[in-house]
Amino acid sequence: MSAHLPVLQVLIPLLAAPFCVVLRHRDIAWAISLITSLVCFAISLMILDQVLTQGVISYFMGGWPAPWGIEFRIDVVNAYVLVIVSAIGAIVSLYGRHSINKEIPRNQIYLFYTAYLLCLTGLLGMTATGDAFNLFVFLEISSLSTYALISLGKNRRALTASYQYLIMGTLGATFYVIGLGLLYMMTGTLNIVDLHNKLADVDGSLRTFQAALAFLTVGLSLKLALFPLHLWLPNAYTYAPSTVTAFLASTATKVAVYVMLRVFFTIFGVDLFEETGVPNIIMILAICGMFVASTVAIFQENLKRMLAYSSVAQIGYIMLGISFLSVTGVSAGIVHLFNHAIMKCALFLALGCVMYRVGSVKLSDMHGIAKKMPWTMGAFVVGGLSLIGVPLTVGFVSKWYLINAAMEADMMPVAALILLSSLLALVYVWRVIEVAYFRAPKTESNIKEAPLSMLIPLWIMAGASIYFGIDTDMTLGVAELAAEMLVGGTP
Amino acid sequence: MMDRKPILRVTAKIFMPFILLFGLYVQIHGDFGPGGGFQAGVIFASSFILYALIYSLHDAKLVLSSVALEIMAAIGVLLFAGTGVVSFFYGENFLNYNALAHDPIHGQHYGILIIELGVGLTVFSAMTLIFYTFAGRGR
Amino acid sequence: MEALDFISPGLYNYWIVIFLMMAGFYIVIARGNLVKKLVGLNIFQTSVFLLYISMGKVQDATAPILGEGFDTFSNPLPHVLILTAIVVGIATTALGLSLVVRIREAYGTIEDKDLLELEDETS
């Protein structure tokens, strides 16, 4: 069976989803999604192992060779992303049961798990596939289920948030398909590696490449919420059910970034990509995003919204790293992909616990909460420190690499800007710490610590954001391999 | 309601069986041209939606209930993905149907037929379901 | 026929594509009514279908289906792609519409402007 791992990775959640519909019971649906996501995680680890030991895995649907058949092609880069997505998926499933039972109407819970599994399918599919159009299909599977998941939020604003995301997301996906269509006209293929090979022979003007790349970039930027195309994100993250927010924040945008890496480095290649001038634009937008979003985050009263803006800023870091076009920079971007997924997951899971017990994640409702929920807030602090980039947390590792990439490129001011924006992160994290730890509770209430079934996944993530801040062999090692491969131009 | 709209009702009545059959035709002949399942699903769903529009949602649900549709959608997905899995057990890649019959040509045909059936079922039930919720909520 | 070259397949298509793109995009951005935005979105997506239709003859790839007495299509790929894109488009529209219905239920309006006011009140 090990030969079929790439397709099983995507197929298992897809097959599991209908069972949730047919069986209809919320606990059974939860059990299905938990088992499925654990299996997915195991498979992703096996795939990573295979890739690291045997090199690139190529799997052709139906046995037809490229470019006709759809290929699942897994190298270090996407093996790594598969691990991230499925790990977060497993943690979130483990965590979600109580939170979902509380936040979602009873008769819709089985639909929630169905949509969740479909979303997982889409994200894993996007990552695993080697066909650019197939990627679009998976993108839409994940997007559609995401819209559904967001709309399940309790507040009625979840509906408008979902609608807003639907409009922006669809625009993004359509831009992507247009860009892809232009590439297809030039090359006649949709296979990513094939595209790379054939683009080299196309003697089109720079204009045509720019046009195609522009469409692809704008489309993907919408999906990954690159400033200033992030407008859908704050509402979506704020009003979605807590579990969904945690899942989306740590997977959806990450996968979109991965796709962008593929487009930039695998399809176009560093040289052509650099020639188009797009990297400079991305760098500027990334830096603007880091500052604007962090600044806005400081003024948020709703913590989910605060973290949402922080995500926009963090995406800025990732894109900044990529825009350096150097091994160090791209490594920084890729490792931050992983690191940010972990820390944001921890943070949103912590907020999920607060939501579960307090019923609100507004700062004004959290005075002195650390006394009542020490473990939850402890994990929040760990995540927050990581967000700031404090040494011994994952956030430090990526920021260190990022700054080094800037220094390497002789861009001292950029390095300084990275640090200054970390200060903004410090301000918004500190606001929470001060309120949670140093303010007296407004009213006497009998808020208890969150249940263990939520705390354990939360602390797995919090622990991971410390562990991988100290032991960087795995994350950095793989990220560097991936970056070398992408920047080195070997598809 | 239905008695007051004879023009629409009669038009729908005459067309309904033909639309349904056309849907099935597209479904079965899908393997001669790609994408049959989807088109068939759309056509089939359109006929149900038309029926619900001209008669009523209640009437449409009597013909096919939401629960039945949800289960059909699920079966559709299972058919689609499950067929591919079968090929594993013959040591072939996912979606490789050469294994499904004695000779590869027929194997592929059966495979595609079943897959398209899955797609058609899913598309049909998903579209109809969405319409049901949409129309059911709108008053 | 040379005078009419501008409408020969390969050129006039692109003008339509561009026009539809612009029109759809404009409607999505400028319209305040949620349904109209969806209509705009659909028009925008339609431009993609046209784009893919107009490249029907780009390459001479053959269908990966084994022949059995009947001919294979010259290049079925765009065909498949369009259909897929249409499925996605329809699914998106349907989901969008059901969201609009629920928004109407929750807020009593589907105008952007009114929604913003209502949200400001509650938040």
Added chain:
Amino acid sequence: MFIAATIAILIAMALGLVRALLGPTIYDRILSGNMFGTLTIILIAVHGFLEGRPEFLDIALVYALINFVATIAVLKYFRIKSPDKNETLQGEEP
């Protein structure tokens, strides 16, 4: 000759679009939308001939069906959804 027909259809589509934009009532727009749909079907059919791709006829048929269903659906939707009749009839919101 196919091309002449194509041009005619495109011109008609453009004129229909003008009406759709002018309105003034929602029904004018639906009417031209429906006409636009029919013209699209014909265009697909003619285009199929032009390109030697008769399989486009299937698409045309499906499109015709959807066009019809969509028109009925939209009419039903808008009639139900306009508690204030004058507003709908004036079409354009201020």
Added chain:
Amino acid sequence: MILDVLSWIFLLLGGAFVIIGAIGMLRLPDVFSRSHAAGMVDTFGAGMIVLGLMLQTGGINLILFKLVLILFFIFFTSPAANYALVRAALADGAKPILKEGVDLQSSEKEEGAKPL
């Protein structure tokens, strides 16, 4: 050859009527009168073009049959859609622009029906 010429004539005629109908859409004063023009495009214009295509199929075959289906479909659904539209407009309170002072009764023949 004759079929060809006939086909061209149908195509041109269809094209012409499609355009004329579209012009009618623009010129006519209200949604009720415009629906006449729309019907013209939907049925006659479209029908002529499809007829023209039918003559190009070169014999009785599947393509011809599908074109017939399209034709049938258009002819059956167009009046229904048109009716649904006009009825909806009327029910919504739209007032048709009518010529005033017309007395259909006066010019009526003996055995004719009476307008209510």
Added chain:
Amino acid sequence: MSMELSILLSILIPIIGALLIAVTGKIPNLRESVTMITSVALFLNVLTLLGPVLDGERPELQLIEMFPGLTIGFKVEPLGMMFSLIASGLWILNSIYSIGYMRGNNEKHQTRFYICFAIAIAATLGLAYSSNLLTLFIFYEVLTFSTYPLVSHKGDENAVKGARTYLGILVTTSVAFLFFAIAWTYAAAGTLDFVDGGILGGNVEGPMLGLLLMLFIYGIGKAAVMPVHRWLPAAMVAPTPVSALLHAVAVVKSGVFTVVKVIVYTFGIDNLVNSASAGWLVYVSGFTIIAASMVALRQDNLKRRLAYSTISQLSYVVLAAAILTPISAIGAALHIAAHAFGKITLFFAAGSIYTAAHKTEVSQLNGIGWKMPITMTAFSIGALSMIGLPPTAGFISKWYIIQGAVSSDNFVALAVIVLSTLLNAGYFLPIIYAAFFKKEEDRKDDHHGDHGEAPLPIVIAITSTASLTVLMFLFPDVALELAQQMIGGAQ
């Protein structure tokens, strides 16, 4: 006991202490006993390292290697040895004093106070033993954050405002400048280890070296070189034991300690002398000395006057290091110790006056010397040390600094020292004069008119620190030996 274990214990003992304090928080006597035992144990543990270090050994402990070239590790060198001795030794006295002060003033949140205090000490020792800049940076930040609750201890609006200024300035400068400088150093030298003779020689040159030095100096906000001194007066909202911690035991000492370490082990004195890009530092620190003294002259609030005195005294250390001669470097090291003993005495005295007489202003101190003879005698000894007169420690350190300035013909430095000595005398001698030779004014609204000496623990503490100030003058051998060893390596 192995030396590795001693190093580890130096950090672990206060942390374990903090945990025990948390556990025993409900029983004040037990809690305070834990504090005392911990501080004594720590001091004894630190003492075990002194012998080997004096014998020329440099015990090392590598804790974590995050990635190649970036480690969390410790290495005890003479300067760090001296600093750790000061910090752990003064902690004992400060604990004694704290018990008297906190109980005497009925302060709230005492458990939190002792916990944070212990953590701050742990951070200080970690900082003192750091073998590289990154480790140092981490403990530097831990120190900042662990002292925040101490500074904002009173919890009223004023305290929170002051604490925020404290945190804001220290963190901002450390992240924006210090961390940036560290990253730059790493990018240039490929290592962050403290090495005899520095690591930057040949890597960064000319004006860039000056710029880097500037980033370090202003990044080390704890050294309070103007204009980043604002946090120090702002932190005067803290209770007196905390002020003592800030001014004498840990915080500002960490600042100047870091400055000396960076100049000696990162830049290398020779390297800086050769490149002549450190000249500006003499002026900047000189200006700070004079300006802060003049501000101190105008302060009526006793603690504020002491605060500005600290700013001025810290710049002595910076100036001494900036003179860039071995002798002045010895002076710098000695001045860290001398100022520690002197200033803690002065703060203890201020707190003692507050506890016993509830007086905070200089103008209220007329005749107080007769009511609180021990306190005011100790105060006088501290003041003499600040001015640099025998028989106090301040004389010795100042002597070395002057020698350095003379030997390098640095007349600017010399002039600054002479002028500032006059100014120091100008703001300290009037206090002593008023305390002993002016008559107390009769004030009817003063309910605390009748008071005697402060509580016993305070008296014990203050006597001990004053004695240390004198003892260091009489027996400067150990301190001198350590300081010389530090320089010995650099030559």
Added chain:
Amino acid sequence: MNLRRSVTLWIILYIFWYILSGYHTPLLLTFGAIACTISVWIAHRMDVLDQEGNPIHLTLKIIPYWFWLGGEIIKANFELAKMLLSPKLEISPVMFKMKTELTNELDRVIYANSLTLTPITITVEQEGDELEVHALTVKAAQDILGRDMERRVKNINDGWEG
């Protein structure tokens, strides 16, 4: 279930299938049979299998009517085209209600649709024996009231009792 109508519908559908299919292999023909059965079954469930929904009784007589109607459509279209192209848009729209003599609901629908298919007149509402018609010219309105078309529709259905 109306067995006669079900069977006839099945047969008609199967012919439809046979023509559409093009590939007359046993497999596809079997599929066709299944498809027709499913369609009839659903149609039955939808309750569309009555004389309105499956008007097989009209098959022969309606064809001459179609030819006649075709002629009318052509005439009316040219008339409307002339009106639309003339610089002065000479229209005189009228709308009126009338009672039809047709007794059968299906006939009424055929009549109403025929009116709509020929330009210049459209049916706005048809309910029971009452018809509301919009005409672009007074003359067209008067033609309707002349009842020529109505009689022809009545003829199609002559002799059949529903």
